[in-house]
Amino acid sequence: MYDLLLSGGTIITCNNSFDIIEDGIIGIKDNKISLIESKKENINNLPESKEYIELDNEIIIPGLINAHCHAADSLFRGLVENLSLEDWLQEVWKAEKAILNPETTLLGSYLGLAENLLAGVTTVVDMFWYPFETANASLDLGLRLCTGGIFIDFPGVGGRTHEQYLVEASDFCSKFNNSEFIIPAVMPHGSYTVGPEHLQEAKKIASDFKAIFSIHAAETIFEQKDIKSRYGNTVIRHLDKLGLLDEKALLAHCVHLDNGEMDIIKATNSVIAHNPLSNLKLGSGIAPTLDFLEKEINVTLGTDGAISGNDLDMWLTMRLAATLPKGKLMKPDIVTAKDVFQMATINGAKALGKSSEIGSLEIGKQADMVIISTNSLHAVPLFDPLTHLVYSCSKSDVKHVYIAGKQCVKDGSIINFDIENIIKEVRKLKMPTLNSLL
Numbered sequence: 372m373y374d375l376l377l378s379g380g381t382i383i384t385c386n387n388s389f390d391i392i393e394d395g396i397i398g399i400k401d402n403k404i405s406l407i408e409s410k411k412e413n414i415n416n417l418p419e420s421k422e423y424i425e426l427d428n429e430i431i432i433p434g435l436i437n438a439h440c441h442a443a444d445s446l447f448r449g450l451v452e453n454l455s456l457e458d459w460l461q462e463v464w465k466a467e468k469a470i471l472n473p474e475t476t477l478l479g480s481y482l483g484l485a486e487n488l489l490a491g492v493t494t495v496v497d498m499f500w501y502p503f504e505t506a507n508a509s510l511d512l513g514l515r516l517c518t519g520g521i522f523i524d525f526p527g528v529g530g531r532t533h534e535q536y537l538v539e540a541s542d543f544c545s546k547f548n549n550s551e552f553i554i555p556a557v558m559p560h561g562s563y564t565v566g567p568e569h570l571q572e573a574k575k576i577a578s579d580f581k582a583i584f585s586i587h588a589a590e591t592i593f594e595q596k597d598i599k600s601r602y603g604n605t606v607i608r609h610l611d612k613l614g615l616l617d618e619k620a621l622l623a624h625c626v627h628l629d630n631g632e633m634d635i636i637k638a639t640n641s642v643i644a645h646n647p648l649s650n651l652k653l654g655s656g657i658a659p660t661l662d663f664l665e666k667e668i669n670v671t672l673g674t675d676g677a678i679s680g681n682d683l684d685m686w687l688t689m690r691l692a693a694t695l696p697k698g699k700l701m702k703p704d705i706v707t708a709k710d711v712f713q714m715a716t717i718n719g720a721k722a723l724g725k726s727s728e729i730g731s732l733e734i735g736k737q738a739d740m741v742i743i744s745t746n747s748l749h750a751v752p753l754f755d756p757l758t759h760l761v762y763s764c765s766k767s768d769v770k771h772v773y774i775a776g777k778q779c780v781k782d783g784s785i786i787n788f789d790i791e792n793i794i795k796e797v798r799k800l801k802m803p804t805l806n807s808l809l
């Protein structure tokens with residue numbers, strides 16, 4: 372007896388052989404997938420289940436994994452425009468310092484994480500000032516979240532010291548070390564905002580707890596020049612020399628790398644979180660993703676925060692990740708829809724050390740599933756479900772979302788949580804936020 376049985380629809384498994392099952396059937400029991408196959412074998416005799424959902428042409432995919440986000444920065448969406456990263460950050464930090472405290476961070480986290488959830492994201496990697504609040508918001512929404520203590524060397528939001536950041540990072544890892552939904556991380560902002568010793572102290576905590584170590588890296592040419600002038604090395608060599616790179620290192624952006632830096636990332640099994648929209652909008656550049664793939668580096672996808680990319684849309688992110696390299700290199704056959712869909716799913720799961728649990732639809736894995744409607748005009752006719760997902764689909768096509776077998780989104784709306792109340796509260800922050808930059 373299954374808890375839930377989905378019958379019909381096309382299943383994009385994202386398993387090792389990238390099987391696509393047409394007219395499939397998925398059985399869920401105890402939060403996990405315990406049946407996945409073609410429906411034909413069961414057509415006259417569906418297995419017993421407490422709940423049945425009959426699908427009609429829909430596509431079933433693994434939940435998307437957003438590998439780089441700042442969810443609560445959704446409070447500042449559209450506030451700072453037309454500046455390069457360095458000038459932009461100065462304005463962002465001014466607004467953040469004026470507005471953010473644990474309560475507003477909680478509000479912003481609900482807003483940003485709910486946007487992710489409605490777009491079919493079931494796991495978010497999030498870097499922000501108050502990680503306990505982000506974790507609470509995520510648990511309330513039923514999302515999986517990778518986050519943890521931030522580090523920055525100047526007085527940031529809340530005016531905390533490095534010693535306080537160390538305690539917070541350690542406490543966070545202790546609290547969530549065995550959590551089912553929270554994957555602990557340590558998150559120094561960048562090598563240009565955190566000094567070498569402090570980076571190593573942060574890494575020590577990550578290593579002690581076997582936690583993810585996530586950091587912005589090689590985002591702009593300015594950053595590369597800055598690190599070179601301070602430490603005599605490029606960003607990735609600097610991080611490597613400090614002993615920070617291994618399979619737990621999740622490097623956000625990596626737009627400007629030389630060949631040797633890519634080789635270091637591959638040799639250390641570090642992971643890249645590619646954020647094409649944010650890189651474009653801040654004028655940072657276009658990351659060399661074809662080189663990453665040719666070197667067999669694990670590449671994941673992120674939206675970055677809504678303050679840089681203005682929305683948290685993994686569908687747009689996928690489309691840009693697939694099309695930018697083709698246009699840049701004038702080669703239409705590189706960085707395929709399959710490459711990009713793997714970046715948004717199983718590659719993220721591998722990066723988080725969770726590929727035995729999430730990232731694909733396979734027996735024994737958690738039932739993190741998204742049902743994509745094919746009723747829109749842009750889905751007619753539909754020759755290839757995979758190219759449809761990457762090149763035509765949008766977040767409005769996300770119909771149902773299940774995480775660990777529990778439905779969190781039904782017919783395009785969040786269930787089990789009052790998001791309307793959050794929207795009302797966030798709107799009250801508009802004027803104080805505008806005034807913060809005067």
Ligand SMILES: [Zn+2]
Pocket residue numbers: 439440441587623675676
């Ligand atoms: Zn970022």
